[in-house]
Amino acid sequence: xxxxxxxxxxxxxxxxxxxxxxxxxxxxxxxxxxxxxxxxxxxxxxxxxxxxxxxxxxxxxxxxxxxxxxxxxxxxxxxxxxxxxxxxxxxxxxxxxxxxxxxxxxxxxxxxxxxxxxxxxxxxxxxxxxxxxxxxxxxxxxxxxxxxxxxxxxxxxxxxxxxxxxxxxxxxxxxxxxxxxxxxxxxxxxxxxxxxxxxxxxxxxxxxxxxxxxxxxxxxxxxxxxxxxxxxxxxxxxxxxxxxxxxxxxxxxx
Amino acid sequence: xxxxxxxxxxxxxxxxxxxxxxxxxxxxxxxxxxxxxxxxxxxxxxxxxxxxxxxxxxxxxxxxxxxxxxxxxxxxxxxxxxxxxxxxxxxxxxxxxxxxxxxxxxxxxxxxxxxxxxxxxxxxxxxxxxxxxxxxxxxxxxxxxxxxxxxxxxxxxxxxxxxxxxxxxxxxxxxxxxxxxxxxxxxxxxxxxxxxxxxxxxxxxxxxxxxxxxxxxxxxxxxxxxxxxxxxxxxxxxxxxxxxxxxxxxxxxxxxxxxxxxxxxx
Numbered sequence: 001x002x003x004x005x006x007x008x009x010x011x012x013x014x015x016x017x018x019x020x021x022x023x024x025x026x027x028x029x030x031x032x033x034x035x036x037x038x039x040x041x042x043x044x045x046x047x048x049x050x051x052x053x054x055x056x057x058x059x060x061x062x063x064x065x066x067x068x069x070x071x072x073x074x075x076x077x078x079x080x081x082x083x084x085x086x087x088x089x090x091x092x093x094x095x096x097x098x099x100x101x102x103x104x105x106x107x108x109x110x111x112x113x114x115x116x117x118x119x120x121x122x123x124x125x126x127x128x129x130x131x132x133x134x135x136x137x138x139x140x141x142x143x144x145x146x147x148x149x150x151x152x153x154x155x156x157x158x159x160x161x162x163x164x165x166x167x168x169x170x171x172x173x174x175x176x177x178x179x180x181x182x183x184x185x186x187x188x189x190x191x192x193x194x195x196x197x198x199x200x201x202x203x204x205x206x207x208x209x210x211x212x213x214x215x216x217x218x219x220x221x222x223x224x225x226x227x228x229x230x231x232x233x234x235x236x237x238x239x240x241x242x243x244x245x246x247x248x249x250x251x252x253x254x
Numbered sequence: 255x256x257x258x259x260x261x262x263x264x265x266x267x268x269x270x271x272x273x274x275x276x277x278x279x280x281x282x283x284x285x286x287x288x289x290x291x292x293x294x295x296x297x298x299x300x301x302x303x304x305x306x307x308x309x310x311x312x313x314x315x316x317x318x319x320x321x322x323x324x325x326x327x328x329x330x331x332x333x334x335x336x337x338x339x340x341x342x343x344x345x346x347x348x349x350x351x352x353x354x355x356x357x358x359x360x361x362x363x364x365x366x367x368x369x370x371x372x373x374x375x376x377x378x379x380x381x382x383x384x385x386x387x388x389x390x391x392x393x394x395x396x397x398x399x400x401x402x403x404x405x406x407x408x409x410x411x412x413x414x415x416x417x418x419x420x421x422x423x424x425x426x427x428x429x430x431x432x433x434x435x436x437x438x439x440x441x442x443x444x445x446x447x448x449x450x451x452x453x454x455x456x457x458x459x460x461x462x463x464x465x466x467x468x469x470x471x472x473x474x475x476x477x478x479x480x481x482x483x484x485x486x487x488x489x490x491x492x493x494x495x496x497x498x499x500x501x502x503x504x505x506x507x508x509x510x511x512x513x514x515x516x517x518x519x520x
Binding site for chain 1: 275282284285295299307433440450
């Protein structure tokens with residue numbers, strides 16, 4: 001329904017997607033500006049960073065399209081309209097995700113995909129079948145990991161109603177973090193986004209294998225293929241957080 | 255004198271409105287700190303590669319990052335101040351009521367926005383900045399005079415920021431839907447204020463051009479005043495010049511816009 005309503009106004013939809021392309025492309029323009037003054041950043045060249053960027057931006061885009069609407073949950077908790085979702089005979093999470101489903105968010109996927117495509121063309125990598133398969137697998141797992149972060153953020157909003165910005169710190173903040181190579185960041189930070197919140201498996205670790213770079217934190221060789229496990233763990237934890245959050249929900253009664 | 259009291263009350267209202275949302279403020283502090291952390295590491299890597307890029311040393315570049323996070327909400331660099339309210343009032347026609355009030359539209363909203371900005375500076379700006387200064391090597395002056403000059407530059411930046419967003423909001427009288435204008439405001443704000451990268455680190459001649467635009471009065475000028483990289487009085491003159499020009503244009507557009515307003519009876 002939301003898709004049909006968006007596509008009714010075709011020009012407006014096209015403008016929204018174009019605008020979205022511009023806005024989501026900003027981070028990459030910032031990276032390009034940096035590379036107009038330097039040749040490497042944290043030991044990584046521009047195509048390598050574009051590869052990291054493309055992987056994380058595309059999988060973030062997939063998660064944002066699928067479940068980004070759940071970010072509005074805090075508003076619903078506050079104004080009491082969440083109750084409306086609770087009495088309907090469908091899973092609340094699915095409803096929250098479909099609520100105002102914004103097809104214009106495909107802009108983020110398109111933009112990430114373009115950068116990824118450019119990176120794949122300009123990278124100087126000896127492709128093996130394993131590496132070729134690893135790229136789409138990484139994208140899917142990254143999408144699941146980011147979706148889990150979105151769901152956990154939505155669950156957190158049951159508790160802290162108007163703290164949507166905390167969620168942004170993890171979603172948009174995580175996306176920004178992963179655009180740069182792990183060599184840029186302090187060890188403590190890399191450690192926490194590897195073991196606490198396994199964002200590193202969205203792109204850093206599998207990309208290190210593809211690019212033939214040393215793994216962050218000296219992880220073992222099989223870690224590059226651990227993304228599906230990380231994704232499963234994240235999804236399970238987020239599902240649990242969601243159930244706890246939903247149970248603790250008390251309507252405002254308005 | 256009566257009108258000064260009125261606008262002071264309006265500003266206080268703007269301050270209180272944002273002060274009400276304590277959890278949202280705390281959440282904003284957290285987010286600005288996280289983004290500051292990510293950017294600070296990135297800038298350290300960038301300045302490792304090119305020491306003295308744009309004339310900053312590494313400590314100055316890191317200081318710049320934390321200033322950016324502290325002033326991001328204060329100066330509504332990506333938008334997100336009064337302009338969405340005003341645009342909504344233009345769209346629904348409620349602005350007609352505002353025009354009948356015994357107060358000036360531009361000064362009224364300026365007062366609201368200054369109230370908002372002062373709250374954001376205290377509520378959202380100070381903590382990330384102190385965090386950055388504690389955990390990263392920063393270049394902060396120890397003279398009181400420099401800090402006072404910095405505060406003046408921030409105040410002037412608030413006015414320039416308001417004047418830009420007032421023009422964007424007034425575009426609603428002609429465009430009705432503000433989505434595109436707000437998107438443009440966001441893009442220009444991010445790049446031309448130096449939020450994405452300090453303007454002096456831009457490639458030339460792009461860097462010289464963006465330095466002359468009003469957005470450089472928002473973040474770049476206060477930062478350079480604080481780090482003593484620019485003559486204080488010429489910095490003030492640059493900011494005040496843009497403030498006067500943009501406010502004057504805003505006043506002229508406001509006149510043209512209000513002549514378009516047709517109030518329906520009923």
